[in-house]
Amino acid sequence: MSYPSYDFRCTLSQRNDFDEIIDVRTPKEFAEDHIPEARNHPVLSNEERHEIGLLYSQSPFAARRLGAALVAKNIAATIENHLLDRSKSWKPLVYCWRGGMRSHSMVVWMRLIGWRASQLVGGHKTWRNHVLAGLDTLPTCFQWRIVCGATGSGKTRLLAVLTAQGEQTLDLEALAMHKGSVLGDIPNTPQPSQKWFETQLYKKLASFAPSRPVYVESESRKIGLCALPNALVEAMRRAPCIEIAATQGARLRYLLEDYHYLGDDPQNLCAQLYRLKGYIDNATFARWQELARVGDLPNLFSELIIRHYDPHYARSQYKHFLGLPHARRFETDDLSNETLKTIAKSLMLD
Numbered sequence: 001m002s003y004p005s006y007d008f009r010c011t012l013s014q015r016n017d018f019d020e021i022i023d024v025r026t027p028k029e030f031a032e033d034h035i036p037e038a039r040n041h042p043v044l045s046n047e048e049r050h051e052i053g054l055l056y057s058q059s060p061f062a063a064r065r066l067g068a069a070l071v072a073k074n075i076a077a078t079i080e081n082h083l084l085d086r087s088k089s090w091k092p093l094v095y096c097w098r099g100g101m102r103s104h105s106m107v108v109w110m111r112l113i114g115w116r117a118s119q120l121v122g123g124h125k126t127w128r129n130h131v132l133a134g135l136d137t138l139p140t141c142f143q144w145r146i147v148c149g150a151t152g153s154g155k156t157r158l159l160a161v162l163t164a165q166g167e168q169t170l171d172l173e174a175l176a177m178h179k180g181s182v183l184g185d186i187p188n189t190p191q192p193s194q195k196w197f198e199t200q201l202y203k204k205l206a207s208f209a210p211s212r213p214v215y216v217e218s219e220s221r222k223i224g225l226c227a228l229p230n231a232l233v234e235a236m237r238r239a240p241c242i243e244i245a246a247t248q249g250a251r252l253r254y255l256l257e258d259y260h261y262l263g264d265d266p267q268n269l270c271a272q273l274y275r276l277k278g279y280i281d282n283a284t285f286a287r288w289q290e291l292a293r294v295g296d297l298p299n300l301f302s303e304l305i306i307r308h309y310d311p312h313y314a315r316s317q318y319k320h321f322l323g324l325p326h327a328r329r330f331e332t333d334d335l336s337n338e339t340l341k342t343i344a345k346s347l348m349l350d
Contacts, residue, residue: 008107010093010118012126018093018118024102025124033195035095035127036203041078043071043102071105079109088114095120095127128195131202138205139232144239145347148218148317148324151181151309152251152258152301153244154335155217161337161344162215168208170216175200178224179258180217182308183272185224187261197226215242215347218321237320241327242347246335248305254335255301263295276308 015021021038023030026049030040044052048070056063086092092115096102099122110117120126147155156179159169177191178184192200208214216236221228246254262269269292277285284307291300318324330343 008111008116008118009099009121011121012130015093015120018091020090020092022092022094022106023124024094024096024106029097029124031196032193033128033199034124036199038095041082041106043074043078043096043106045074048074067101071102075106075109078106079113086115089116091116091118093118093120095123097123098125099123131199134202134206135198135229136231138202139229139235141210142205142208142235143210143213144236145213145215146218146236146239146241146321146323147215147244148241148321148327149244149246150251150305150313152255152305153246154254154340155244157254157335157337158244158340158343159215159217161340162347165341165344165348167344167348168212168214170204170208170214172201172216172219172223172228175204176223176226178226180219180223182275183259183262183269183304185268185272187265187268191225194226198229201229201232218317220316220320238322241321241323243324243327243329244335244343245329245331247333248302250333250335251305252298252302255305256297259297259301262292263297266293266295280307 010017015035015037021035023034023038023040024043025034025040026042026044026046027040028046030038030042034040044067052063052067052070055066092110094103094106094110094117099120103119103123107117107119122129147158149155156171156173159171163169163171173180173184175192176197177186177189179186191197218236218241219228221233270289273285273288273292276288280288284303288300288303291297291303328347330346332339332343
């Protein structure tokens with residue numbers, strides 16, 4: 001009886017040639033970052049990998065012996081519970097952290113079964129380097145259009161309208177799962193890891209056509225805990241700008257609609273406001289805390305616009321976005337979808 005060769009490796013550029021991509025790292029590693037199309041079938045659990053790591057420092061042989069037993073058990077469970085419906089012609093690509101023993105072990109068993117499995121050379125580390133290289137070069141390839149405006153100007157909503165009209169848009173706040181402001185935390189929605197944010201950003205950038213404009217909201221270097229890559233920040237800061245010059249009344253109405261949920265959890269709102277402590281006087285901070293506790297969002301947001309958001313916008317936006325002094329301005333007292341559709345149509349005619 002002849003056995004198949006075990007040297008079945010491929011490069012990242014060949015990943016689209018496979019029926020499925022399988023990540024055999026731990027669930028914790030997978031959650032931090034992974035190839036977007038991959039499915040997680042770990043050969044070691046989080047706890048098992050930690051245990052083997054501790055054992056390895058004492059006895060490499062004992063760690064390999066235990067690791068082999070655990071990997072064999074987990075591969076068997078994966079095949080029995082998840083892969084029994086795959087046909088003989090199934091062709092999976094398997095990867096682990098650096099293209100080492102975890103993915104190699106899975107590929108060996110798959111090949112013995114008869115599946116045309118291959119191991120990704122360099123593993124997830126190769127993917128990570130690919131993403132970082134793309135984030136360093138792709139931002140310079142596009143015709144950016146920066147949507148500016150003080151907080152509450154409907155910038156994110158305008159991006160959604162442009163998207164619906166078939167325009168290319170980059171919603172960084174959606175990728176970061178954060179609204180970008182001091183009160184931008186979204187309830188029950190943790191932000192992604194920095195690596196997963198960058199992977200999603202890379203995937204989105206790679207989908208754009210360089211021949212058409214890409215609209216993106218003016219953002220600082222960080223959206224909550226997620227940091228933008230330097231190349232993107234620099235490209236955005238040099239790009240032409242569009243400014244939504246909405247009245248304070250229109251912005252207050254928008255914020256009350258967009259942040260209505262903050263009134264449901266006064267304790268959380270007070271906690272978020274603590275980020276401003278030290279930037280305003282104690283009397284103002286105490287008043288804002290009280291407005292938050294009693295759920296008086298209209299007065300709280302009105303004061304935030306005047307005392308925090310607008311001064312911050314005046315200091316930062318004109319300093320960082322070089323095209324803002326020459327921006328095309330849209331003055332409005334209404335930020336409804338109909339008004340934003342009118343603005344979008346005007347932009348698309350340029």
